[in-house]
Amino acid sequence: MKKVYINSIASISPQKTFDSSEFLNEIIIHEDQVVFAVEPVYKDYIPPAAARRMAKGIKMGVVASKMALREAGLEQVDAIITGTGMGCLRDSEKFLSGIIDNNEQFLTPTSFIQSTHNTVGGQIALELQCKGYNFTYVHGSNSFESALMDAKLQLELEEAENILIGGVDELADYTTKLNKIIHHIKDKKTSSHNLLDSKTKGAVFGEGANFFVLSNKKQATAYAEVVSVKIFNTLSESDVAETALSFLKENNLTVEAIDAIVLGRNGDVEFDGFYTKLSLSLFSNTPQICYKHLIGEFNTASPFGIWLASKILKTQNVPNVLKWNEKNTSSYNTILLYNQYRGENHSFIILKSC
Amino acid sequence: MEALKQELKENIIEQLNLEDMTAEDIADDDMLFGDGLALDSIDALELIVMLDKNYGIKLTDPKEGRAIFESINTMAAYISEHRSK
Amino acid sequence: MSQGVAITGMGIISAIGNNVAENFRSLVEGKKGITTISKINTIHKDVIKVGEIGYTNSQLEHILGLTPDNNYSRTGLIGAIAAKEAFANAGIKDINAFKTGLISATSVGGMDMTEKYYYDYLEHETHRRYIASHHAGDSTQKIAEQLGIDKSLVTTISTACSSAANAIMLGARLIKSGQLDRVIVGGSDCMSKFTINGFKTLMILSDTYNTPFDENRKGLNLGEAAAFLVLESDAVVKAENKPVLGYVKGYGNANDAFHQTASSDHGDGATLAMEKALKVAGYTPKDIDYINAHGTATGNNDLSEGRAIIRVFGEEVPDFSSTKAYTGHTLAAAGAIEAVYSILAMQNNVIFPNLNFKTQMKEFNITPQLELKEKELQTVMSNSFGFGGNCSTVIFSKNQ
Numbered sequence: 001m002k003k004v005y006i007n008s009i010a011s012i013s014p015q016k017t018f019d020s021s022e023f024l025n026e027i028i029i030h031e032d033q034v035v036f037a038v039e040p041v042y043k044d045y046i047p048p049a050a051a052r053r054m055a056k057g058i059k060m061g062v063v064a065s066k067m068a069l070r071e072a073g074l075e076q077v078d079a080i081i082t083g084t085g086m087g088c089l090r091d092s093e094k095f096l097s098g099i100i101d102n103n104e105q106f107l108t109p110t111s112f113i114q115s116t117h118n119t120v121g122g123q124i125a126l127e128l129q130c131k132g133y134n135f136t137y138v139h140g141s142n143s144f145e146s147a148l149m150d151a152k153l154q155l156e157l158e159e160a161e162n163i164l165i166g167g168v169d170e171l172a173d174y175t176t177k178l179n180k181i182i183h184h185i186k187d188k189k190t191s192s193h194n195l196l197d198s199k200t201k202g203a204v205f206g207e208g209a210n211f212f213v214l215s216n217k218k219q220a221t222a223y224a225e226v227v228s229v230k231i232f233n234t235l236s237e238s239d240v241a242e243t244a245l246s247f248l249k250e251n252n253l254t255v256e257a258i259d260a261i262v263l264g265r266n267g268d269v270e271f272d273g274f275y276t277k278l279s280l281s282l283f284s285n286t287p288q289i290c291y292k293h294l295i296g297e298f299n300t301a302s303p304f305g306i307w308l309a310s311k312i313l314k315t316q317n318v319p320n321v322l323k324w325n326e327k328n329t330s331s332y333n334t335i336l337l338y339n340q341y342r343g344e345n346h347s348f349i350i351l352k353s354c
Numbered sequence: 355m356e357a358l359k360q361e362l363k364e365n366i367i368e369q370l371n372l373e374d375m376t377a378e379d380i381a382d383d384d385m386l387f388g389d390g391l392a393l394d395s396i397d398a399l400e401l402i403v404m405l406d407k408n409y410g411i412k413l414t415d416p417k418e419g420r421a422i423f424e425s426i427n428t429m430a431a432y433i434s435e436h437r438s439k
Numbered sequence: 440m441s442q443g444v445a446i447t448g449m450g451i452i453s454a455i456g457n458n459v460a461e462n463f464r465s466l467v468e469g470k471k472g473i474t475t476i477s478k479i480n481t482i483h484k485d486v487i488k489v490g491e492i493g494y495t496n497s498q499l500e501h502i503l504g505l506t507p508d509n510n511y512s513r514t515g516l517i518g519a520i521a522a523k524e525a526f527a528n529a530g531i532k533d534i535n536a537f538k539t540g541l542i543s544a545t546s547v548g549g550m551d552m553t554e555k556y557y558y559d560y561l562e563h564e565t566h567r568r569y570i571a572s573h574h575a576g577d578s579t580q581k582i583a584e585q586l587g588i589d590k591s592l593v594t595t596i597s598t599a600c601s602s603a604a605n606a607i608m609l610g611a612r613l614i615k616s617g618q619l620d621r622v623i624v625g626g627s628d629c630m631s632k633f634t635i636n637g638f639k640t641l642m643i644l645s646d647t648y649n650t651p652f653d654e655n656r657k658g659l660n661l662g663e664a665a666a667f668l669v670l671e672s673d674a675v676v677k678a679e680n681k682p683v684l685g686y687v688k689g690y691g692n693a694n695d696a697f698h699q700t701a702s703s704d705h706g707d708g709a710t711l712a713m714e715k716a717l718k719v720a721g722y723t724p725k726d727i728d729y730i731n732a733h734g735t736a737t738g739n740n741d742l743s744e745g746r747a748i749i750r751v752f753g754e755e756v757p758d759f760s761s762t763k764a765y766t767g768h769t770l771a772a773a774g775a776i777e778a779v780y781s782i783l784a785m786q787n788n789v790i791f792p793n794l795n796f797k798t799q800m801k802e803f804n805i806t807p808q809l810e811l812k813e814k815e816l817q818t819v820m821s822n823s824f825g826f827g828g829n830c831s832t833v834i835f836s837k838n839q
Contacts, residue, residue: 049392052371080694086574087597096554099636104482106407108369109399112637113699113826117546117575117597122827125694131711134694134829135605138548139576139595146594150609153616178560178570233541233583233593243590299574344580345593395701399642416642 001156002216004226005354010067011307012037012060013208013295020071023311024319027294029192033185034176035206035296050127053110055088057170060209061120062127065164069128071221072213078160079133080124081151082168083143085299087117089172097174120168133160141264141341142231143167144210144303145349149229155216166211167300176205184342186267195267195293196324203266206296210303212310218354223310227251227334227350235346240277244338247348255282259332260312262305263324264339266292274340279324283336288324302339302347309335313353358430369404370397382426390425398423410438443839444611444687445676448529448669450521450625451779453766454490454662458524463783466791467811471765473648473660481632487644489630490662490767492517503585510568512549513663515581518627521665522582525623529669530681537620537675540592541583542610543667544602544626546771548575551631578627592619597771599825600733601692602626603666604774604833608690610670620675625667625775634661634770641700643737649768651734651761652741652807654798659735662767666775668782685782688818688836689722691715695828701739706747708830709733709822713751716820716832724752726818727834729790731777732807733822734761735768744822745803757820760808764794774823778833781819785837788815 011017014035015028028038037060042051045063054062061082069075086092091114098107113119118136125134133154137146144167151163179185186202195204214226228251235243248254261283263275279288289312295304312318312332333353340346363377366386370393384390387398398419405411405422411433413419422432451458454472455465465472472490476483494502499516500509503523511519522541552569560567571577579595592613596605603626610624628634638644638661645658676683693715695708702709717724733744741761748756762780769776784790793807818836825831 048374052373053396085576095637096550096557096633099554099632100557104632104636106403107636107640108403109396109637109640109700112633112640113396115633115637116599116826118599118825118827118829119699121598122694122699122829125696125828126699129696131694131696131708133692134598134827135596135609135692136598136827137594138545138574138597139579139593140574142594143576153612153618157616174557181561182567182570184571231592231594232590233580234589234591239590345576394698396699399640402642403640414642 002158004152004155005215005218006212006223006226006310007215007219007221008068008071008213009223009307009310010064010071011210011304012040012064013304014038014206015294018067023315023317024321027321031189031191033189033204034171035204036171037208055091055114057088057168058114058120058123061166061168062123064209064211065124065166068164068211068213072219074162074213076128077130077162077164079154079163080121080130081135081147081163081165082121083137083147083300084117084120084167085138085140085143085169088114088119089170089175091115093172093174140345141299141302141339142345142347144300145229145231145347149231151214152226152229155214158216161217162213162215164211164213166209167303168209169207169298169300171205171207179205192293196265196290198267199269201268201270203268203297206298206301208295208304210307222354224313224351225354227352229347229349232346234344237273237277240274241282244278244282244348251350257334258286258336259329260287260289260335262289262309262335262337264292264302264305265290266297271343274343278338285327287327287329289318289322290324291322294321305337305339309337309351313351355430355434358433359426362426362429365404369400380426384425386423386425409433411436443673444614445671445683446668446685446687446782447671447676447681447683448525449684449779449782450524450528451666451776452492452517452521453664453769453776454492455765457493459779466765466780469792469794471794473767479630479632481635483635486646487635488648488660490660491630492663510572511581512572512578513551513629514545514548514627515578517629517665518543518578518582519585521625522586522623522667525667525669526586534587539588540613540619540622541579541586541588542594542596542606542622542624543579543582544596544606544771545575545578545628546597546599546602547628547631547634549573549577550633551629554632586623598829599827600770600773601823601825601829601831602771602774604823604831605692607668607687607774607778607833608692608831611687611690614670614672621669621671623667623669626772627665628663628770628772630661630663645736648795649736649764650795651736651763651793652745652800653796654800656736656738656741658737659763660767662769664766664769664772664776666772666779668778685785686836686839687833689716689720689834690832691719692831695830697828700826702743702824704743706743708828709744709747709824710750712830712832713747716834720834722834725755727757727820728816729784729819730757730759731781731819731821732759732761733824734763736763740824742802745800745805749803749805756805758790758808758812760791760793762791774831777821781821781835784819785816785835789813
């Protein structure tokens with residue numbers, strides 16, 4: 001079986017990440033319950049005629065995909081696989097409120113079309129004229145991980161050579177309101193500074209697009225090798241440590257071999273216990289890294305973890321703002337990532353320097 | 355008629371998100387589809403809703419739209435003849 | 440690595456029946472399930488025809504034994520019913536005996552509840568439990584729960600109307616590569632005002648019964664349905680000495696890269712998907728005995744698909760028919776519904792008729808199968824195409 005490499009990365013997030021030469025050089029401290037993406041100038045990437053019907057999620061996805069392709073020096077890929085928890089939420093809201101407000105009359109197709117979950121994957125294919133395999137996964141916090149798993153499988157079996165994968169989700173006002181009334185979004189504004197220690201219920205919601213070119217041919221630009229990815233629909237808090245351990249074992253790794261662990265901790269007192277199970281036990285001596293205080297929580301926030309782990313493996317530098325404990329290591333070669341949302345859809349990923 | 359044409363241009367720009375355009379950029383006889391503004395079949399559906407909503411004209415077959423939406427001139431002519439509001 | 444991908448169970452609920460047996464009976468009797476809308480409160484009630492499942496939500500909840508405080512969308516409810524039938528059909532007793540996963544497909548997810556309570560959520564607490572069941576993955580999580588699949592590989596695919604075909608494809612790949620020993624694959628989509636109005640804005644809904652591959656076809660009828668297959672590796676089949684219903688032999692996905700919603704004039708994506716599936720199966724076009732076409736009865740699909748079929752099969756196009764006239768277009772579930780129909784066709788050596796056809800299309804001379812036809816079937820090809828240019832083909836075979 002072939003090895004799988006991350007040849008390029010691109011991130012549009014609530015931090016200034018779209019300039020790939022930087023690695024969180026300046027941090028934006030967010031104070032609100034929802035944090036919006038810092039957007040690049042879309043016109044630099046998408047012709048106005050194509051952009052006019054694109055929702056924010058599509059623009060973020062299309063631009064992040066172009067950035068990833070550019071960095072990999074590719075004009076075409078063999079497959080496009082995207083993940084999105086909610087799809088183009090703004091268009092879904094627009095079409096739905098149109099139905100209700102106008103009693104099902106005078107509705108127009110554009111927002112309906114954009115609301116289809118595979119619209120980003122389809123638009124990227126259209127832009128690239130890529131007639132290859134095109135899948136979209138929509139499984140909560142495992143949407144992106146499913147795409148990663150799929151791509152890895154194809155590359156290992158040499159069914160493809162270069163695959164563009166990405167995760168994208170956008171914030172939309174009404175859904176934000178709904179998530180506030182059910183307390184999935186925090187009741188009070190919380191600063192990035194103390195979000196992860198907030199000890200309150202709910203998360204701060206964010207948005208963004210993170211795209212990668214995966215390949216079974218390592219390029220000079222390569223960031224990391226994707227060693228393994230595994231997803232679970234359910235796990236109880238008491239399962240997490242054991243599951244992590246057997247995952248490492250399956251990959252012939254020990255806890256000591258892990259140079260850093262990237263945790264999807266989001267400051268929700270009800271569910272951060274899952275991460276604590278790892279951080280206080282197995283990995284108490286391992287450098288721990290968190291990121292959702294910078295970009296918020298969303299179904300495809302976890303690929304930001306892959307983005308930063310890739311950066312760490314390549315640059316051997318961990319920005320202080322990401323450090324969750326005081327542990328350090330001389331070199332970063334193997335990183336474990338763990339994520340879940342509200343106790344569901346857990347993922348474990350191992351990346352290795354290459 | 356001139357007022358209607360102006361109104362159509364403004365509505366088209368707004369409805370179809372032709373962000374970088376102004377009404378002055380569209381000539382009355384510019385082809386809306388194909389070589390001119392390069393609108394597509396989804397835009398045609400948007401325009402059909404516009405006819406219904408603004409002028410009370412209902413088209414049931416998108417094919418009917420082709421001749422009507424050829425240019426601002428043809429649209430304005432069709433609307434003046436068939437409008438019910 | 441498993442050579443074969445065996446189908447050992449199937450389940451379905453659609454407008455023409457609440458289980459596999461009822462669906463088969465309707466298919467053979469030529470009984471379509473298209474009626475005017477009765478279960479959704481919409482202004483289009485009397486004008487638009489759809490394929491509705493007979494059961495109401497409360498009947499479905501009762502069958503599943505759910506408590507009144509459950510937050511299952513209709514997509515989750517019908518999905519659970521079909522998946523449970525497939526599970527029982529496969530005779531699965533100990534779920535933990537083999538590495539088991541679930542891959543479902545949906546396009547509407549929990550939109551049925553969201554559209555019902557959208558503004559009400561802010562005013563009253565009563566239905567707020569449904570807010571969290573809106574997203575597409577939720578229905579899959581519910582189905583997994585109903586099947587007792589936990590701590591497992593569970594995911595959801597949404598590529599519009601090819602979604603469930605893609606779920607079958609991923610499932611087959613996971614079995615072949617040895618990542619899973621057993622996987623339940625399929626899709627579920629319930630009727631919603633959102634999709635009814637959405638397709639209405641695209642002006643591709645028929646105002647009468649849909650007529651696939653007919654010159655005067657006026658568009659599609661929407662349908663709601665769910666169907667699932669149980670796929671198992673050679674090792675599981677051998678260990679359990681299982682009866683096998685058929686095999687997933689080939690599959691292919693390609694993108695038309697032409698338009699956001701419409702298919703290209705000559706079906707480039709569809710052609711590629713069929714060719715890829717044949718290649719994976721190791722077949723030539725001659726090996727296909729029957730094609731269950733996508734055949735939505737829109738002007739665009741049937742022309743594009745028909746031309747693609749001719750591109751792939753040349754002068755010798757096998758018998759083909761669309762079963763959309765029976766069920767309506769069941770969107771993300773369609774690939775799974777038609778997988779069940781393809782397997783039923785092979786099991787019973789019968790081709791289901793393409794209902795409502797009157798006039799030959801002008802653009803080509805291929806005609807769908809119009810009467811129920813008895814014929815020995817070794818292989819069936821099933822096509823599913825969706826928005827975003829998403830084209831998928833799955834090939835089923837009777838023997839490995």
